[in-house]
Amino acid sequence: METRDIVENFYRAFNELDAEQMVSYYHKDITFKDPAFGVLNGERAKNMWRMLCHSQKGNDNFKIEVSDIQCNPENGKARWDAYYNFSKTGRKVHNIIYAEFQFKDGKIIDHVDRFDLYRWSRQALGFKGFLMGWSSFFKKKLYQQSNRLLSKFEKNHS
Numbered sequence: 298m299e300t301r302d303i304v305e306n307f308y309r310a311f312n313e314l315d316a317e318q319m320v321s322y323y324h325k326d327i328t329f330k331d332p333a334f335g336v337l338n339g340e341r342a343k344n345m346w347r348m349l350c351h352s353q354k355g356n357d358n359f360k361i362e363v364s365d366i367q368c369n370p371e372n373g374k375a376r377w378d379a380y381y382n383f384s385k386t387g388r389k390v391h392n393i394i395y396a397e398f399q400f401k402d403g404k405i406i407d408h409v410d411r412f413d414l415y416r417w418s419r420q421a422l423g424f425k426g427f428l429m430g431w432s433s434f435f436k437k438k439l440y441q442q443s444n445r446l447l448s449k450f451e452k453n454h455s
Contacts, residue, residue: 298403299368300368300369300370300373300398300400301366301368301373303322303368303400303403303404303405304363304366304368304373304375304396304398305363305366306318306322307319307322307405308361308363308375308377309363310322311346311350311361312360312361312362314350314353314354314359315350316343316346316347316349316350316351317347319346319350320343320346320347322404322405323342323343323404323405323406323408324401324402324404324405324406325339326338326339326401326406327339327342327343327404327405327406327407327408328342328406328407328408329342329345329408329409329410330408330409330410331394331409331410331411331412332410332411332412332414332436332439333414333439333440333443334440334443334444334447335440335444337447341447341451342408344447344450344451344454345447347450347454348446348447348450351450351454352384353381356381356382358380358381358382358389359380359381359382360379360380360381361377361378361379361380362377362378362380363375363376363377363378364376364377364378368398370400371399371400372397372398372399372400373397373398373400374395374396374397374398375395375396375398376393376394376395376396377394377396378391378392378393378394379391379392379394383420383421383422385421385422386421386422386423388420388421388422388423389420390417390420390421391420392412392416392417392420393412393413393416394410394411394412395410395411395412396408396409396410396411397409397411414430414436414439415430415431417430418430418431418435418439
């Protein structure tokens with residue numbers, strides 16, 4: 298399978314909330330990084346996608362669009378847009394994410410997502426996000442909360 302196909306299929310599976318299909322494109326030694334979770338390795342990275350897909354089941358407003366895919370056999374990048382309602386507030390979010398990938402053995406071994414956390418916080422949290430979303434305090438709290446939710450999900454779905 299071409300690396301471009303891997304990226305397209307990964308996001309197609311996400312749009313369909315098929316976490317098992319998504320994680321099938323990950324190498325067993327995957328490293329994932331983003332502003333909300335920090336660095337996740339191996340099964341924990343895969344479980345993050347399982348948790349995110351699980352949390353969006355039944356959300357008619359959830360949609361993923363991928364574009365600007367550029368890949369070669371070693372690495373790739375893409376833009377993906379996520380549309381959903383933030384579960385804690387019900388507010389609509391349109392998050393614009395720039396992903397970078399490295400491939401090994403026909404799988405994604407390194408995945409880095411970058412997005413504007415302040416922009417996201419204003420959409421997801423409204424005025425509170427406007428006030429606090431830029432701060433290192435907010436970033437630390439979000440990281441702790443995201444990882445606590447992931448640990449709880451792993452405990453309940455092991």
